[in-house]
Amino acid sequence: MAIDKNSNGYTFGFAIVMVIVVGSLLSLAAVSLKPFQQENIQKEKKQNILASINVVTSRSEADALFSEYVKKQVVINNQGEVVSEEDGSAFGIDVKKEYKEWKAGAREESKLNFPLFVCNKDGEDYYVVPMVGTGLWGPIWGFVSLKGDLNTIFGANFDHKTETPGLGAEIKESIFEEQFSGDQIYANGEVAFVIMKGGGGSDNPNGVDGITGGTITSKGVEEMLQRTFEVYKPYFEKIKS
Numbered sequence: 001m002a003i004d005k006n007s008n009g010y011t012f013g014f015a016i017v018m019v020i021v022v023g024s025l026l027s028l029a030a031v032s033l034k035p036f037q038q039e040n041i042q043k044e045k046k047q048n049i050l051a052s053i054n055v056v057t058s059r060s061e062a063d064a065l066f067s068e069y070v071k072k073q074v075v076i077n078n079q080g081e082v083v084s085e086e087d088g089s090a091f092g093i094d095v096k097k098e099y100k101e102w103k104a105g106a107r108e109e110s111k112l113n114f115p116l117f118v119c120n121k122d123g124e125d126y127y128v129v130p131m132v133g134t135g136l137w138g139p140i141w142g143f144v145s146l147k148g149d150l151n152t153i154f155g156a157n158f159d160h161k162t163e164t165p166g167l168g169a170e171i172k173e174s175i176f177e178e179q180f181s182g183d184q185i186y187a188n189g190e191v192a193f194v195i196m197k198g199g200g201g202s203d204n205p206n207g208v209d210g211i212t213g214g215t216i217t218s219k220g221v222e223e224m225l226q227r228t229f230e231v232y233k234p235y236f237e238k239i240k241s
Contacts, residue, residue, distance in 0.1 A: 045091070051157040052143040053119050053126045071125075072118035080234025083113060090115030096139065099132040114231055119145070126154050129232060133224025135217040138162040140171065140224065144180065150236040156180035158221065168217030179208035185229045193229070195222040 043059045046066040050057055057065045073090035075083040084090075093115040106112055117128040125148045132141045142158035156177045163169040170176050184205050185193050194207040195218045201209035210218035 042091075048143050048157050048159070049117055049119075049128050049130075052128050052145040052155045053121050054155050055121065069119045069121055070117050071120050074116040074118065074235075076114050076116065076232070076235050078108065078112050078114075078231060080232065080236075080238070082235070090117055093130075095130045095132045095141070114228075116232070116235075124148060127236075129228060131224050131228040133220050133227070135160055135163045135171075135220040136168050136214075137164070140217065140220055142171075142221070142224070144225065146185070150240060151184050151186050153180045153183050153185065160217070163217050164214070166213075167211065168214040170211045170214060171217060171221055176208075176211060183208060185225070186233070191226050191230050191233065193222070193225050195219065 040059070043062040046062040047057055047059065050062070050065055050069060053069065055065060055069060072085065073087060074085050075089050075093060077083050093113050095115065098112050098114070102112060115130055117130075119126045119128055126145045127150060128143055128145045130141070130143050132139060134140065138161040140158065140160045140163065142156060144156045145154040146152060147154050158171040158177060160169060160171060163171065179201065183193065185191060187206055192206040194204070195201070195210045196204065196207050197210045197215055197218070199209055201207045
């Protein structure tokens with residue numbers, strides 16, 4: 001029996017077969033590429049951690065330099081208590097996931113985990129704190145390194161997903177990030193860091209200038225730093241004592 005290629009049945013049948021074939025190929029490609037995607041994500045994370053201590057590296061060198069500079073990894077809970085100091089423990093924490101749980105109401109629960117990377121560069125220790133927050137249009141995140149006094153900022157590296165180009169997206173530019181170097185997070189034992197609208201940040205040891213036209217994103221960065229460093233304060237105080 002000859003197949004009528006002009007019939008509706010043939011057209012629909014052919015379309016269904018093509019959808020199944022193409023879908024299967026796409027699924028296979030996604031599964032095959034996932035390990036490479038995960039590897040790239042991990043290397044980018046290592047690059048960002050290193051960037052916060054002013055070590056710029058290519059993706060191909062990220063693994064080696066991360067091992068060279070990162071000497072210790074620590075995981076703490078909401079109360080600043082140490083959960084783990086095992087090698088690799090902090091790197092495995094999904095900060096974005098922890099932030100979602102915090103927003104969902106787990107703010108007082110000790111089950112939330114917060115990673116810390118202790119680095120050594122030129123004989124000096126630096127403490128890199130990862131963080132996640134909310135900008136105008138979506139998530140923002142960053143890595144801020146403190147000097148050995150656990151108060152003075154050494155470097156900062158921020159990024160975003162959907163902030164407005166030329167406005168909120170400027171948080172990832174050096175003109176914004178470089179302001180943080182030398183400023184202090186705490187004053188009189190409390191988180192005092194602010195991002196100032198309309199200038200004045202350069203004269204404030206606990207603040208930087210916000211982005212013109214990017215007020216909401218700037219305030220998102222401020223909230224992100226204040227909330228995150230409030231969690232780390234008890235742990236830092238224990239180290240100092």
